[in-house]
Amino acid sequence: QKEVEQNSGPLSVPEGAIASLNCTYSDRGSQSFFWYRQYSGKSPELIMSIYSNGDKEDGRFTAQLNKASQYVSLLIRDSQPSDSATYLCAVNEGAGNMLTFGGGTRLMVKP
């Protein structure tokens, strides 16, 4: 069974710190990787997508992908209380747009 694993948290960081969220996946054939943010009671919102090994930066967010280690991470710099949410890692294994989601990591940024 193809799996995507995340630490459920909560991950608590002080305002202004770097939050580091991690995700591992089991299918070596996975091709595309996504981070979604979900506020309580809301739908998932796309934060980052990454398709090749290395780092991809977008504002305060950096996604990192290591296919050899089957590992993808999300760094949030200068964390703000508004970043407090559940972060979902999602993996596309090549079948259309079908995504396998991890269980999510709840992030709490304390003022």
Place this chain on the structure above:
Amino acid sequence: KAGVTQTPRYLIKTRGQQVTLSCSPISGHRSVSWYQQTPGQGLQFLFEYFSETQRNKGNFPGRFSGRQFSNSRSEMNVSTLELGDSALYLCASSFTLRGDNSPLHFGNGTRLTVT
């Protein structure tokens, strides 16, 4: 540009009934996917439609079905509702069927409660 629109936002149904949920994708998006989200199982893929054809299907019973119309709008149907079908049902759209460089964008979801 309008986002993915799902209707209704909330539904309360009784066991044994059936329900139809509707989704209008982002303009120009031709792929529509459906996901179920529950506290216990998280987000799980139901099915994906592209050009009115089901392209992928998740591991759900046949009570769950869907269709896509020529204007890319999609509906999903759940028959013979069970208590365990209570969930947030999310529709997502994408420009193409290719998973790379074509991220999914989610609607606000339909919250289904089965009593």
